[in-house]
Every structure is written in structure tokens, then in C-alpha cells.
Amino acid sequence: MILVTGATGQLGRVVIEHLMKQGDAGPVAGLVRDEAKASDLKAKGVDVRVGDYNDVGSLDAAMKGVERVLLISGTEMDAAKSLQQHANIIDAAKRAGVRFIAYTGRAMREPSATETKLMKGHFETEDLIRESGLTYALFRNALYMETIVYFVAKGGYRPGQAATFETDIRLPAGQGKVAYALRSELGEAIANALHQGVGEDHVYTLTAGQAWSFDDVARSLGELSGKPVTYTPIDKATFEAQMLGRGVLEAMARLFSGFYRDILEGQLDEVTPEMERLLGRKPAALEDGLKVLFHL
Numbered sequence: 001m002i003l004v005t006g007a008t009g010q011l012g013r014v015v016i017e018h019l020m021k022q023g024d025a026g027p028v029a030g031l032v033r034d035e036a037k038a039s040d041l042k043a044k045g046v047d048v049r050v051g052d053y054n055d056v057g058s059l060d061a062a063m064k065g066v067e068r069v070l071l072i073s074g075t076e077m078d079a080a081k082s083l084q085q086h087a088n089i090i091d092a093a094k095r096a097g098v099r100f101i102a103y104t105g106r107a108m109r110e111p112s113a114t115e116t117k118l119m120k121g122h123f124e125t126e127d128l129i130r131e132s133g134l135t136y137a138l139f140r141n142a143l144y145m146e147t148i149v150y151f152v153a154k155g156g157y158r159p160g161q162a163a164t165f166e167t168d169i170r171l172p173a174g175q176g177k178v179a180y181a182l183r184s185e186l187g188e189a190i191a192n193a194l195h196q197g198v199g200e201d202h203v204y205t206l207t208a209g210q211a212w213s214f215d216d217v218a219r220s221l222g223e224l225s226g227k228p229v230t231y232t233p234i235d236k237a238t239f240e241a242q243m244l245g246r247g248v249l250e251a252m253a254r255l256f257s258g259f260y261r262d263i264l265e266g267q268l269d270e271v272t273p274e275m276e277r278l279l280g281r282k283p284a285a286l287e288d289g290l291k292v293l294f295h296l
């Protein structure tokens with residue numbers, strides 16, 4: 001049996017859906033912290049297990065009879081707490097005699113150079129997995145294409161709202177490029193890799209077939225919408241002052257400017273053929289994704 005954590009989350013749901021489509025994938029269990037959100041999973045035949053990354057006892061109970069675990073990184077914003085949560089899952093897996101663990105981290109060219117603690121935490125989790133002695137797969141996911149909705153939103157974006165975009169995009173990302181991938185395609189690729197089975201330790205870097213700058217994002221949005229859209233690189237201090245001016249908390253403004261710094265420094269522009277191989281087709285290009293995300 002495979003246990004997918006974060007089963008009520010967006011990536012977890014896609015992975016489970018594709019694992020179940022494969023038919024011969026065997027029983028699929030999902031770890032959820034709120035059972036009320038999992039009725040659709042139960043209806044599909046997922047073995048729903050309730051547990052919280054912070055609650056070791058609940059994780060021990062959830063691992064019963066599990067042979068493989070896909071640990072989907074949590075949403076905790078405090079990097080130290082987040083790492084502890086991931087350690088709790090890895091340790092529970094070891095105690096339960098799980099033989100294989102997979103983890104969804106991030107694609108980054110030079111992890112030691114990032115100043116973003118949450119990004120570093122992904123690689124620290126990978127180290128814990130390597131040290132665990134379990135057979136592993138590390139999925140280093142590209143930045144979700146869906147995040148563009150947040151980057152270019154007019155006056156800020158909240159989940160559930162219709163996506164809008166500024167026609168005068170100003171960000172501290174220079175001409176840095178990102179090999180964005182759609183979350184749905186990342187989930188599908190991960191499910192395919194898990195289905196193919198991994199006999200030995202493996203690191204997958206899952207990216208689009210190309211990387212795009214914010215000039216490319218602006219050009220594409222302009223072509224698709226018929227409106228002139230421009231991108232102007234700005235400096236970090238100007239960006240942070242703008243965020244604070246809009247009432248964004250200082251810690252959040254710093255976090256975002258750290259993400260843009262990684263983009264500017266070329267940390268997210270690596271392109272690999274692995275996602276195309278796992279999907280059996282080319283991953284969505286920027287224009288395809290923008291059409292869907294902005295209903296263009």
C-alpha cells in the first residue's frame with residue numbers, strides 16, 4: 001500500500017487521482033488532517049487515514065500496513081517547524097517498517113546559495129531522507145505555473161478569485177527565467193514515476209521543456225489578451241516598500257523578495273527532459289498555461 005500525505009491538498013489530489021487511474025497500482029491510502037475534507041476521496045476508494053505532521057502518535061497509527069510513502073511537503077511557513085514536521089513523517093515511516101519514501105521538494109540549481117529558509121528546508125528534508133536508510137525518490141518540482149497568478153495579480157490575488165493581471169508588471173526578478181510546470185502535470189508525472197516503481201534511490205528534477213522570463217510572461221499575456229502588457233525589473237528595496245505600502249507583513253514581503261532573488265539569480269531556470277519522459281508528452285508551455293489560468 002502507498003500512503004500519500006497532503007491528500008486533501010491540490011498536488012496530493014492529482015497524484016492520488018492518477019495513481020487510482022492506473023488500476024494495478026494497488027491500494028492507495030491518503031493522510032489527511034481534516035477528515036471532513038476527505039469525503040470525495042473516501043467515495044473514490046481511498047483508504048483515508050487521519051494524521052497531523054505535528055502529531056507523532058497519529059502518524060504512527062496512519063503508517064500501519066504501509067509499504068511506500070509519498071511525503072508532500074507541508075504548508076508551515078516557519079522553516080524549523082516545517083523541517084520537524086517532515087522529520088516526524090520520515091521517523092514514523094522508519095518505525096513502521098516502510099521500505100520506500102518519496103518527497104516533493106523543489107528544483108533549484110544551487111541550493112546552498114538560496115537565502116530563503118523554506119527553500120533550504122526542502123534540501124534539509126532530502127538529507128534526512130538520505131540519512132534514513134530507506135529507499136527513496138526525490139521529486140524536485142519546478143515552480144508551479146499557477147504562481148504566476150500571484151506574481152502579476154492586480155492588487156493582490158486570493159485563492160478562489162478570478163485571476164487578473166497588471167498590464168504594467170514590476171518585479172525584482174531581473175531577466176531571470178523559470179521553467180514553470182503546471183501543478184496538475186507535476187502530480188501526473190509523480191504518479192507515473194511511482195507507478196513505474198523505483199528500485200533504487202533516484203532524484204527527479206521535474207521542469208518544463210523551456211524556461212521563461214517575466215518579459216516572456218508579459219509578451220504572452222499581451223498576445224493572448226490583445227492588451228499591451230509590459231514588464232519592468234525593479235530593485236528589491238522598491239519592491240519591499242511597495243508590498244509594505246499595500247499592508248503586506250514585513251516577513252511576507254521579505255519572503256517574496258527572496259523568491260524573486262532566486263529567480264533573478266537563475267536558480268529556477270534549469271530544464272530537464274524528465275517530466276516529458278514521465279508524462280509521455282511535452283509539458284505545457286507558458287502560453288498554454290496562461291490561457292487556462294487567466295481564461296484567455
Ligand code: NAP
Nearest residue numbers: 006007008009010011012033052053073074075142143144
Ligand atoms: P496545498 O494545496 O496547500 O496542500 C498542502 C497539503 O498539506 C494539504 O493537504 C494540507 O492539509 C497538508 N498539510 C499541511 N500541513 C499539514 C499538517 N500539519 N498535517 C497534515 N497535513 C498537512 O499545496 P499543494 O499545491 O498541494 O502543494 C504541495 C506542497 O508543495 C505545499 O504544501 C508546499 O510545501 C509546496 N509548494 C510548492 C510550490 C511550487 O511552486 N512547486 C508552490 C507552493 C507550495 P489541509 O488540506 O488540511 O490544508
